[in-house]
Amino acid sequence: xxxxxxxxxxxxxxxxxxxxxxxxxxxxxxxxxxxxxxxxxxxxxxxxxxxxxxxxxxxxxxxxxxxxxxxxxxxxxxxxxxxxxxxxxxxxxxxxxxxxxxxxxxxxxxxxxxxxxxxxxxxxxxxxxxxxxxxxxxxxxxxxxxxxxxxxxxxxxxxxxxxxxxxxxxxxxxxxxxxxxxxxxxxxxxxxxxxxxxxxxxxxxxxxxxxxxxxxxxxxxxxxxxxxxxxxxxxxxxxxxxxxxxxxxxxxxxxxxxxxxxxxxxxxxxxxxxxxxxxxxxxxxxxxxxxxxxxxxxxxxxxxxxxxxxxxxxxxxxxxxxxxxxxxxxxxxxxxxxxxxxxxxxxxxxxxxxxxxxxxxxxxxxxxxxxxxxxxxxxxxxxxxxxxxxxxxxxxxxxxxxxxxxxxxxxxxxxxxxxxxxxxxxxxxxxxxxxxxxxxxxxxxxxxxxxxxxxxxxxxxxxxxxxxxxxxxxxxxxxxxxxxxxxxxxxxxxxxxxxxxxxxxxxxxxxxxxxxxxxxxxxxxxxxxxxxxxxxxxxxxxxxxxxxxxxxxxxxxxxxxxxxxxxxxxxxxxxxxxxxxxxxxxxxxxxxxxxxxxxxxxxxxxxxxxxxxxxxxxxxxxxxxxxxxxxxxxxxxxxxxxxxxxxxxxxxxxxxxxxxxxxxxxxxxxxxxxxxxxxxxxxxxxxxxxxxxxxxxxxxxxxxxxxxxxxxxxxxxxxxxxxxxxxxxxxxxxxxxxxx
Numbered sequence: 074x075x076x077x078x079x080x081x082x083x084x085x086x087x088x089x090x091x092x093x094x095x096x097x098x099x100x101x102x103x104x105x106x107x108x109x110x111x112x113x114x115x116x117x118x119x120x121x122x123x124x125x126x127x128x129x130x131x132x133x134x135x136x137x138x139x140x141x142x143x144x145x146x147x148x149x150x151x152x153x154x155x156x157x158x159x160x161x162x163x164x165x166x167x168x169x170x171x172x173x174x175x176x177x178x179x180x181x182x183x184x185x186x187x188x189x190x191x192x193x194x195x196x197x198x199x200x201x202x203x204x205x206x207x208x209x210x211x212x213x214x215x216x217x218x219x220x221x222x223x224x225x226x227x228x229x230x231x232x233x234x235x236x237x238x239x240x241x242x243x244x245x246x247x248x249x250x251x252x253x254x255x256x257x258x259x260x261x262x263x264x265x266x267x268x269x270x271x272x273x274x275x276x277x278x279x280x281x282x283x284x285x286x287x288x289x290x291x292x293x294x295x296x297x298x299x300x301x302x303x304x305x306x307x308x309x310x311x312x313x314x315x316x317x318x319x320x321x322x323x324x325x326x327x328x329x330x331x332x333x334x335x336x337x338x339x340x341x342x343x344x345x346x347x348x349x350x351x352x353x354x355x356x357x358x359x360x361x362x363x364x365x366x367x368x369x370x371x372x373x374x375x376x377x378x379x380x381x382x383x384x385x386x387x388x389x390x391x392x393x394x395x396x397x398x399x400x401x402x403x404x405x406x407x408x409x410x411x412x413x414x415x416x417x418x419x420x421x422x423x424x425x426x427x428x429x430x431x432x433x434x435x436x437x438x439x440x441x442x443x444x445x446x447x448x449x450x451x452x453x454x455x456x457x458x459x460x461x462x463x464x465x466x467x468x469x470x471x472x473x474x475x476x477x478x479x480x481x482x483x484x485x486x487x488x489x490x491x492x493x494x495x496x497x498x499x500x501x502x503x504x505x506x507x508x509x510x511x512x513x514x515x516x517x518x519x520x521x522x523x524x525x526x527x528x529x530x531x532x533x534x535x536x537x538x539x540x541x542x543x544x545x546x547x548x549x550x551x552x553x554x555x556x557x558x559x560x561x562x563x564x565x566x567x568x569x570x571x572x573x574x575x576x577x578x579x580x581x582x583x584x585x586x587x588x589x590x591x592x593x594x595x596x597x598x599x600x601x602x603x604x605x606x607x608x609x610x611x612x613x614x615x616x617x618x619x620x621x622x623x624x625x626x627x628x629x630x631x632x633x634x635x636x637x638x639x640x641x642x643x644x645x646x647x648x649x650x651x652x653x654x655x656x657x658x659x660x661x662x663x664x665x666x667x668x669x670x671x672x673x674x675x676x677x678x679x680x681x682x683x684x685x686x687x688x689x690x691x692x693x694x695x696x697x698x699x700x701x702x703x704x705x706x707x708x709x710x711x712x713x714x715x716x717x718x719x720x721x722x723x724x725x726x727x728x729x730x731x732x733x734x735x736x737x738x739x740x741x742x743x744x745x746x747x748x749x750x751x752x753x754x755x756x757x758x759x760x761x762x763x764x765x766x767x768x769x770x771x772x773x774x775x776x777x778x779x780x781x782x783x784x785x786x787x788x789x790x791x792x793x794x795x796x797x798x799x800x801x802x803x804x805x806x807x808x809x810x811x812x813x
Contacts, residue, residue, distance in 0.1 A: 074104070077124065078116040078409075080141040081108065081133065082164065083227055085289075086471045088238035089138065091427035092231075096136040100129060111296060111475030112412055115140065137230035137240075165293050172286040175220035179276075179283040182212050186276035206258040209275040217251050221282040237430040239468060243285060245434065246462035246787070251278040253455055272452050274459075274787075281463055281791040288795020292468070295802035296476065298809075301483060303412070306405045309361060309380035311343040317389065334392045338383045346379040346392045347399045353388025357381050362400070362489075362726070362741060404741075407491050411482040412475075416495040418759075419474035422766060426470050433777070437461040440781045456787060460780035464790035465773055468798040473765030476805035481758030488813055489726070489741035490751050497721050497737035501755035503702045504721060507650055507748070508693060510707035511661035511668065512549075514725060515675065515745070516637035518708075520550050522557035523618065524634035526609050532623075532630040536561050539590045539623045539631070542579045545571055550621060553635050554590070574598060578621075589624040601627045617670025619663070639675065646745045647676045653752065658696070660689050660715065686711035690718040706748065707736075723748065750813040757811050765801045772797045 228244035254273035356368035444454035540558035543551035578591015606629035665682030672680035705719035716722030722736035
């Protein structure tokens with residue numbers, strides 16, 4: 074399944090989102106269709122290599138909107154990331170020009186209309202009502218048909234499809250005010266007889282158009298800030314690179330780099346793409362990846378990451394990954410997808426919005442009829458009719474959720490927390506049980522020898538013998554023994570009769586000495602009397618360490634205690650989780666006694682030891698069956714099934730690609746403390762969404778009845794409607810100041 078993302082032009086509210094999704098859902102072969110109002114993008118998946126984008130565009134255009142198609146097809150099933158930015162900039166400029174044009178004409182319309190009834194103004198103006206109305210008609214017409222064209226064109230397209238949305242409300246409301254006023258100006262005698270002049274509402278139509286355009290303009294500026302995370306990530310990649318071709322150095326655009334190119338990096342320069350150093354050495358600031366402020370020493374053969382900064386020294390490196398396949402490219406895509414995703418609570422809001430507009434239109438006509446039946450003049454009924462339509466525009470409802478998701482996921486990205494979708498961000502707030510893998514997750518993943526007990530005299534000399542044997546072993550504990558014995562003198566002769574005993578240990582002959590290293594089970598397999606080592610071996614095991622025995626000529630000689638040290642932050646993180654009411658558990662393939670000892674030291678509630686990789690996911694499922702909202706934290710290939718099975722899979726950035734792919738959240742900095750930051754971020758974001766939805770709903774609950782009973786002027790309704798959208802986006806932007 075390839076995923077495609079394209080900008081959509083013309084969406085103005087949540088009802089538009091529902092309309093575009095509904096039309097695209099009718100196209101065969103497209104799955105996981107998602108339209109995001111805040112990012113103004115359509116995304117979908119399809120097994121087809123080259124989907125008929127033109128057909129999709131035509132379907133969307135019939136619904137009253139426009140799909141923006143890049144001039145050249147992009148790789149990897151993704152639309153060009155610059156397209157939406159360019160279109161948004163153009164759309165913003167067009168919107169600004171329309172607003173300024175409307176403002177220039179609306180100011181005199183408003184002044185003339187507001188002050189005409191005052192004697193001092195008529196002394197200055199000296200034109201009668203009919204001439205004044207004609208002037209107002211001339212000034213208002215360009216506002217309606219030039220600045221307001223966007224509302225009427227979309228309304229007409231929707232009308233042909235029997236659809237309604239925000240533009241319908243604006244078009245009907247302002248169109249009714251303008252149409253009535255035009256008729257009253259051109260044919261006043263048909264409305265009222267005698268010397269009574271009918272009232273006109275040109276200022277109402279013009280001011281509403283102008284205020285709504287102002288609201289859109291402010292909203293667009295605010296929404297730009299919600300997507301700042303993507304722009305900041307893109308800014309990490311330098312625009313140019315020094316490319317070495319046939320011994321010559323040439324400055325080229327970073328976008329043109331390809332795998333195999335040789336690039337020269339000078340001190341202070343940003344690295345343009347992922348690669349491997351082929352000559353030279355340096356210190357590189359990798360804080361963007363690791364969060365560590367100290368530079369990392371790099372030499373020939375070591376990998377470098379695009380977007381990191383070269384502090385000192387010059388080097389040449391060969392490009393291994395570019396664009397979307399690079400580390401930075403993958404992070405940008407993950408953040409973009411998360412910002413375009415929906416949370417369950419948003420789907421409810423979208424569904425309500427799809428019914429909202431037609432219901433409001435019905436209420437407005439009931440309002441109009443009610444005022445007429447109550448004996449009021451048609452002009453008064455019209456004003457209240459327009460007020461109901463304008464105050465009820467569902468812009469805020471459509472922006473409430475996606476803007477908060479965009480800011481929340483962007484804030485997470487800045488702190489090395491990559492959230493793949495909005496749903497996992499919402500679920501993280503509800504977690505009741507967090508399950509940890511042991512090795513590499515709670516521990517550093519590098520076992521160390523922490524104690525040594527000699528059983529026979531001269532045993533120290535045999536450490537290097539054991540290390541020589543372990544050098545041929547692939548067991549995870551082998552490196553710990555090799556490293557520990559490196560400070561001991563003595564170089565053993567060649568190993569004879571080397572044998573690997575799977576699950577038990579290794580053995581061989583060195584300098585005519587029969588050497589073996591392994592567990593208690595190895596002693597049984599080799600028929601060695603283990604009584605002299607039994608007590609010490611059991612004590613080490615009970616302490617949570619892994620005992621390894623070195624045997625010399627069928628006799629226990631040394632017992633080593635090996636442990637994988639806990640990460641420094643592990644205890645505090647577990648304590649913080651308990652303070653949040655979250656129970657903890659640990660899954661490990663290690664001996665149950667070792668796992669229980671570690672769980673006790675850290676404060677973990679439940680321990681599961683001697684667990685096969687295939688069983689890990691089953692244990693996660695048992696917690697879920699018991700009603701727990703689960704999170705699984707891991708870093709290895711064997712954690713992938715459990716990560717996928719949990720409600721929220723959380724992988725560490727140091728983990729395998731499989732683990733990261735199977736998870737919903739990735740902690741790039743490999744720091745367990747970021748788990749607490751993730752939970753806080755989830756809480757902040759979901760609380761912001763709820764606040765936004767509350768204000769969006771309460772605004773309409775209060776505003777519509779006030780407009781219907783004549784307590785809300787149409788111009789004030791337009792101002793309030795615009796303010797509601799801006800306030801929702803502004804509330805979402807408050808998330809950027811949160812500390813996590």
